[in-house]
Amino acid sequence: MLLTFLAASLQFWALDAQSLWYDEGFSAWLAQRPLGEIVARTAADIHPPLYYLLLHGWIGLFGTSEWSLRLPSAMLAVLCVPLIWQVARRLLRQRAAADTAALLVAFSPLWLWYGREARMYTLVLALLLGAALALLPLLRDEEKGNSRPRWLHTLTFAALAAAAVYTHFYAWFVLVAWALAAGVGWLLRRHRLSAPLVLAFALPLLAYLPWLRVTLQRLEADRSYWEGALSPLEVVREGLASWMVGHALFEATAIPIGWAGAALAAAGLLVLGWRAVRHSSQPWPRLLRSRLPPLPVQHWLLLLLWLVMPIVGLLLVSWDRPKYHARYLIFAAPAFFLLLSGLIGWGWSRRWAGRLVATVLTLGLLGIFLFADWNLYTNAAFAKADWRNLALLLQQQREPGDAILLVSGHAAPVFHYYYPSREGVIYLPDEPTLDASAVLGLETGGVLAEELQAAPGVWLVNWQDEVVDPEGVVPALLQAAGAKREESVRFMEIKLSHWTLPPSAPAMLAGALSPKHTTDARFGDALRLLGWQEMTEPAPADEGLPVVLYWEAQKPLDGDYKVRLSVVDEAGHEYGVLDQRPTAYNFPTFRWQQGDARLATLDIPLQPGTPPGDYWIDLSVYREGDQGNLDVLDAAGAPGGQEVRLGPFPVAPAAMGWLGAGPPNHLPTIDAPMLDGQRLLAADIALPSQLEPGQSVPVTLWWRTNGPLPGAELHLGWEQDSELVEGEARSLASTKWRGEQWRPGDLLMTPVTMRVPRAIEAGSAELVAWLTDASGRSSEHVTLAEGNIVAGDHSFVRPDVALPQVAMFGESVRLIGYDLNSDSVEPGGSLALTLHWETVEEMSESLTTFVHLLDANGVLVPGAGQDKVPLDGERPTFSWVEGEYLSDTFPLALPGDAPPGPYTIEVGWYDASDPAFPRLPAAGEGADGNRVLLQTLIR
Numbered sequence: 001m002l003l004t005f006l007a008a009s010l011q012f013w014a015l016d017a018q019s020l021w022y023d024e025g026f027s028a029w030l031a032q033r034p035l036g037e038i039v040a041r042t043a044a045d046i047h048p049p050l051y052y053l054l055l056h057g058w059i060g061l062f063g064t065s066e067w068s069l070r071l072p073s074a075m076l077a078v079l080c081v082p083l084i085w086q087v088a089r090r091l092l093r094q095r096a097a098a099d100t101a102a103l104l105v106a107f108s109p110l111w112l113w114y115g116r117e118a119r120m121y122t123l124v125l126a127l128l129l130g131a132a133l134a135l136l137p138l139l140r141d142e143e144k145g146n147s148r149p150r151w152l153h154t155l156t157f158a159a160l161a162a163a164a165v166y167t168h169f170y171a172w173f174v175l176v177a178w179a180l181a182a183g184v185g186w187l188l189r190r191h192r193l194s195a196p197l198v199l200a201f202a203l204p205l206l207a208y209l210p211w212l213r214v215t216l217q218r219l220e221a222d223r224s225y226w227e228g229a230l231s232p233l234e235v236v237r238e239g240l241a242s243w244m245v246g247h248a249l250f251e252a253t254a255i256p257i258g259w260a261g262a263a264l265a266a267a268g269l270l271v272l273g274w275r276a277v278r279h280s281s282q283p284w285p286r287l288l289r290s291r292l293p294p295l296p297v298q299h300w301l302l303l304l305l306w307l308v309m310p311i312v313g314l315l316l317v318s319w320d321r322p323k324y325h326a327r328y329l330i331f332a333a334p335a336f337f338l339l340l341s342g343l344i345g346w347g348w349s350r351r352w353a354g355r356l357v358a359t360v361l362t363l364g365l366l367g368i369f370l371f372a373d374w375n376l377y378t379n380a381a382f383a384k385a386d387w388r389n390l391a392l393l394l395q396q397q398r399e400p401g402d403a404i405l406l407v408s409g410h411a412a413p414v415f416h417y418y419y420p421s422r423e424g425v426i427y428l429p430d431e432p433t434l435d436a437s438a439v440l441g442l443e444t445g446g447v448l449a450e451e452l453q454a455a456p457g458v459w460l461v462n463w464q465d466e467v468v469d470p471e472g473v474v475p476a477l478l479q480a481a482g483a484k485r486e487e488s489v490r491f492m493e494i495k496l497s498h499w500t501l502p503p504s505a506p507a508m509l510a511g512a513l514s515p516k517h518t519t520d521a522r523f524g525d526a527l528r529l530l531g532w533q534e535m536t537e538p539a540p541a542d543e544g545l546p547v548v549l550y551w552e553a554q555k556p557l558d559g560d561y562k563v564r565l566s567v568v569d570e571a572g573h574e575y576g577v578l579d580q581r582p583t584a585y586n587f588p589t590f591r592w593q594q595g596d597a598r599l600a601t602l603d604i605p606l607q608p609g610t611p612p613g614d615y616w617i618d619l620s621v622y623r624e625g626d627q628g629n630l631d632v633l634d635a636a637g638a639p640g641g642q643e644v645r646l647g648p649f650p651v652a653p654a655a656m657g658w659l660g661a662g663p664p665n666h667l668p669t670i671d672a673p674m675l676d677g678q679r680l681l682a683a684d685i686a687l688p689s690q691l692e693p694g695q696s697v698p699v700t701l702w703w704r705t706n707g708p709l710p711g712a713e714l715h716l717g718w719e720q721d722s723e724l725v726e727g728e729a730r731s732l733a734s735t736k737w738r739g740e741q742w743r744p745g746d747l748l749m750t751p752v753t754m755r756v757p758r759a760i761e762a763g764s765a766e767l768v769a770w771l772t773d774a775s776g777r778s779s780e781h782v783t784l785a786e787g788n789i790v791a792g793d794h795s796f797v798r799p800d801v802a803l804p805q806v807a808m809f810g811e812s813v814r815l816i817g818y819d820l821n822s823d824s825v826e827p828g829g830s831l832a833l834t835l836h837w838e839t840v841e842e843m844s845e846s847l848t849t850f851v852h853l854l855d856a857n858g859v860l861v862p863g864a865g866q867d868k869v870p871l872d873g874e875r876p877t878f879s880w881v882e883g884e885y886l887s888d889t890f891p892l893a894l895p896g897d898a899p900p901g902p903y904t905i906e907v908g909w910y911d912a913s914d915p916a917f918p919r920l921p922a923a924g925e926g927a928d929g930n931r932v933l934l935q936t937l938i939r
Contacts, residue, residue, distance in 0.1 A: 007081045007106035010373065011074040011115045016066035017377075019388035021493075022463075024118040025414020028069055031055035043214045045433060050166040051120035064417075069118040076122040077115025081106050083129035084334060088341055090136045091303070092272070093293050096358075097338075097345025104337050104365060109246030109372035114330065121330050124168045129334060131160040135178060138197045139185070139298050154196040158203035165208050169215050173313035174331050175204060177305035185298035219317060230322040232315055235329070239311065242326035243336045245368060248375040248382045257368060264361065265336055268343035269304060275346075276300040292349045303342075306335035340365070385463065385493035391418035393489065393496065394459060403455040405448075408468045410434045415461070426451050429468055439587065440469045442513050442597050445477050449509035455501055458483065462495040470587035471599045473513070476548075480512035481505040513599060515550045521644045523621035524630035524862065526561055527582065527589070528552045530597060532646050540655035541610045544576070544603040547617060547649065551582050551600060553592040560624040561589040567604050567615050567649075569734065572913050573751035575615060576606040582621075606651070608661035609702055609749030613734025616647030631867075632917075637859055639852065641867060641910060641917040653737070658747035663702040674771045674779040677706030678742075685767070685785045692792040693758045694879040699784065700751040701769065703732065705742040711774025712739030716754050719781070720765040720789075726757040729772070739773065756789065758881070765789050794884045801836050807924030807932045809909050813847075813877070814838040815924075815932060816885075824939045825903075828896040831938065834889045835907065837870075839880040846876040847920070848912045851890045853938065854904045861903065863895045903938040906931045 020028065030041055031052050038056060042049040055072065062068040084105050089098035105111055114121040134157035137150055164171035179201045240258030241251070249257070275295035310332035318324060347358030375382055394404065402424065406415060409427030416422065428447070429438045452458065460474060475497075479485070483499040490496075515531020522528050530550040539546050545567050560581070567576040581588055583600040592598060604617070620629040620643045631639035663682035672680045684700040691697070699716070717727030731738070732750050742748075754767065768781040801817030808814050819834040833851060852865035869876050870888050880886065892905075908931040909920040919930035926933045 003102045003106040004078060004081045008078045010112055011077050015070050015074060015116060018384045019386045020066060020414055020417060021384040022411055022414045025417045027055060027118045028064055028417055029413035031059050046218050048166045048169060048211055050163060051123055070116055073117055073122045074115045076126045077111045079126050080111060080129060083126060087129055087132045088338055091299050091338065092342050092345060093295060094345045096348040097341040100344045100362065101337055101341035104340060107366060107369040107373065109248050109369055109376060110243055110333055112373055112376060113246040120167045121327060124164050124171050124331060127160050127164040128171060128174055128331060131157050131164065134160065138200055139182060150196050154200045157200045161204040162207040165204060170328060170331055173310040174306060177309035178302060181298055181302035181305050184301055188297060230315060230318050230324055235311060235314060235324055238326045239329035243333050245372040248372040264343060265339040268339035271346045272300050272342045303335050303338055307332050383492045386491035387414050387418050390491045390494055390496055394419060398459060399457060401455055402457045402459060403452055404459045404461060405474060406461050407474055408464045411463050428474060436467055438468060440473045442599060444473050445509045445512050448477060449506050452501060453506050457501055458499045460497045460499060463493060466586045470584035472601055473599055476599060476601055477509055477512050481508040522633045525554055526557060526630060527621055528554050529644060534649050538650040538652040540652045541606050541612060542654035542656055542658055544605045545615065545649055545651060546603050549600040551598040553594050556594050557589045557592060559590065561621055562624055564620045565604055566618040567606060568618055569615055575610045576604050578602060578604040607749055608658050609747040611733035611737040611748055612651050612653045613736040614648035614650055616645050618643045618645050639860060641912055657743060657745055661747050672782045675773055675777060676709055678709060679704045680782055683784045687785050687787050689788065690790045691756050691787045692790060693756050693760055694792065695756045697754045699754050700749065703748040705746045705748055707744045708742050709739035709773055713772050714750060715770050715772060717768055718757060718760060718765045719768050720760065725760050760789055762789050762791050794881050796883050799836050799885055799887055803936060805925045805935055807922055807927050809922055810920040812841050812843050813909060814840050818934060820936055823936055825894050827894055827898050830891055830893040832889060832891055833905065834887055837886045839882055839884045842882050843877045843880060845911060846878055847909045850908050852906050853892055854906055855899045856902060861898050864892060866890050901939050905934040907934060908932065
């Protein structure tokens with residue numbers, strides 16, 4: 001009675017302190033509908049109707065205040081204290097264990113959380129505990145082989161079990177666990193099952209048959225979560241954490257506590273198992289001996305299956321749709337608490353050492369529970385979504401004519417609980433139940449154009465927008481139509497922002513989101529880039545590079561495709577990278593609908609020190625788990641590289657001057673003074689052990705500017721035997737950030753590519769840097785690195801060619817022939833092609849070779865080809881010397897589903913640094929425009 005009183009004090013204290021959240025608002029809304037509508041509406045939802053029908057009657061008597069709505073759940077949570085005491089006393093056959101179980105439930109953060117929520121969970125818990133009390137006498141008769149009818153227990157169990165499954169269909173997992181325990185017990189004892197026990201389980205099933213078809217249909221049709229795979233580990237660890245601390249500790253703390261609780265429950269399962277073994281007259285270890293009475297094997301099985309079956313059932317039901325919350329495992333929590341109680345009760349049955357351990361465990365669990373309970377009452381981080389204060393602010397500040405955009409629209413029940421007026425409220429999307437497939441798209445502009453005709457302003461309410469508006473279509477539409485965001489207020493789990501609409505906004509909304517620059521870049525047969533646009537005003541470099549992309553799925557996608565956006569300057573040096581899903585993390589491509597235009601509003605972070613200027617974005621697409629990027633196909637289906645270049649994008653000077661930023665910490669500090677206080681801070685250079693003439697060396701320098709330096713130029717050169725072999729002058733930044741514009745204290749990053757001079761001699765050489773200005777002044781030379789120069793590995797001997805074929809590419813490269821290890825290949829097999837090249841004249845750019853297999857119709861065979869820089873990137877074309885020969889091997893794999901042959905091999909070159917990927921023109925044997933078709937047919 002004392003524990004029940006304490007539980008009631010905890011449950012009823014400040015019961016209405018927090019706002020109702022969505023599920024509670026839905027309960028209040030549905031329970032006020034007519035009875036027939038309640039049943040019909042639950043048949044279109046996932047939960048059975050009993051809780052709502054009972055709440056309907058309760059509301060008729062006590063009203064719809066927050067206190068009144070939550071009071072039934074609180075009372076049922078309190079009722080669970082004496083119920084679990086009775087269950088533990090009969091199931092575990094020990095008074096100390098029963099007292100412990102009641103104590104833990106009275107202070108349990110889990111029971112306290114759901115006892116203060118207008119939902120059905122404590123009702124199901126109370127019904128299941130009551131059903132367990134009615135079941136135990138039936139199991140006792142089975143244990144003794146007594147066929148004496150216990151019809152009152154049978155009917156009580158059947159009524160409570162049926163009520164439980166008509167409240168939440170996950171209660172079936174517990175009933176199945178109990179039925180399995182009874183069945184296994186019967187198999188072990190090999191005697192006749194009594195009719196009362198059989199009927200006890202048969203009657204709830206018969207009672208549920210009218211609703212079974214509804215349940216199966218809803219499981220199939222439910223779209224309240226996106227498709228995917230449910231993680232068993234995530235289910236178990238989050239379930240354990242919730243049993244121990246409810247939802248009132250952060251995950252980093254809750255998860256270890258959950259695993260500790262699992263270890264204690266496992267120990268309790270072991271102890272109770274040995275009591276069951278003792279019951280069957282098996283050897284009893286000395287360590288585990290106690291004065292406790294034996295435990296029926298059936299009781300131990302019931303606890304084990306009660307704990308495990310809800311987890312197994314949840315995984316089976318949701319294996320292909322990862323809809324999961326820890327509350328879905330709450331019906332296994334009584335078994336978890338009974339196992340903890342069994343362990344502690346066993347300790348109390350021992351002498352002083354066991355009682356000491358039991359005391360420590362009890363105090364430790366109570367300490368954890370009370371800390372989580374305190375968080376629940378006092379820590380705002382664990383409060384429910386604050387619809388109450390959001391509605392209060394709207395009532396105070398909404399002007400006449402202002403519209404309210406409710407994103408998500410299914411939040412209407414809880415929103416209108418606090419904000420009854422529906423005038424001017426627009427539901428996006430207008431769905432009564434969350435539908436993860438109903439994602440807002442660009443067509444939303446037409447809806448808003450019609451609804452906002454006379455609205456001077458808009459209040460945007462965002463809740464669960466990561467599901468229905470993951471791409472941020474609504475704010476993007478408002479901004480594109482000229483609306484101005486004036487304020488943004490965050491309530492718990494909800495964001496409220498106010499936008500002022502210009503008179504032209506309604507007319508602009510329908511076409512507000514359309515690409516400024518259209519394109520038709522097809523990445524394989526998966527994604528299509530429709531266009532892009534930059535921001536109206538350049539963003540400061542320290543805020544990233546914003547870009548808007550427009551995508552489309554060319555077919556239903558079953559993979560998780562991702563994009564890589566690399567920010568580069570005109571020379572191709574990288575300043576920032578973004579690697580993610582094309583639009584938003586919560587909107588993977590396998591949720592896209594074929595043909596729908598999708599919006600990506602992205603901010604690519606730039607490296608500290610990025611100077612202002614014009615930049616480009618190199619965009620590539622790949623499928624998660626696959627190697628390599630998708631080919632970019634032209635209208636004829638021919639590949640043209642694996643990247644698309646977008647731009648230029650202007651970037652403004654850093655707003656904060658990269659305050660507090662510096663070179664990467666792993667770099668050695670140089671900190672060398674240059675002209676007028678400019679300082680070279682660090683250099684990032686990865687020199688190979690040996691350098692060849694013509695080889696390029698990437699160098700990134702970091703500077704701290706000290707104010708303007710007119711005409712500033714960076715010089716890089718190689719010193720050998722105290723003589724400068726070659727020096728190159730270049731700007732430290734773009735033409736938009738000359739030395740005249742430098743500010744004191746700015747961080748400046750300068751990536752450059754330094755080439756080893758062809759005329760340099762073998763031996764040691766130092767890479768040095770210095771600055772000059774407009775007046776001709778020069779700083780001291782600063783040594784950046786020391787390299788070992790070796791004679792270049794160039795071959796001027798014509799190789800033996802098995803299949804000669806001469807063709808020119810541009811003015812620089814000549815194909816002299818090729819080797820082929822076979823002229824036949826089976827689907828799933830591969831070929832090895834070696835191309836032999838001759839350098840006609842030296843090149844300053846890095847060109848890419850492509851080799852593709854074409855089918856009998858001249859169409860590219862997907863996946864049967866390769867694009868690469870010569871010798872897998874080790875010999876770029878700018879390192880080739882006039883008169884040099886070079887042989888390069890390409891493995892060509894034929895996919896298993898390739899069409900019938902014969903196949904033709906096409907070969908060519910293109911410039912990957914140019915966004916148009918221009919190919920070199922071809923002339924000679926097999927030349928066809930900008931490619932060469934090899935003369936050997938593959939069969």
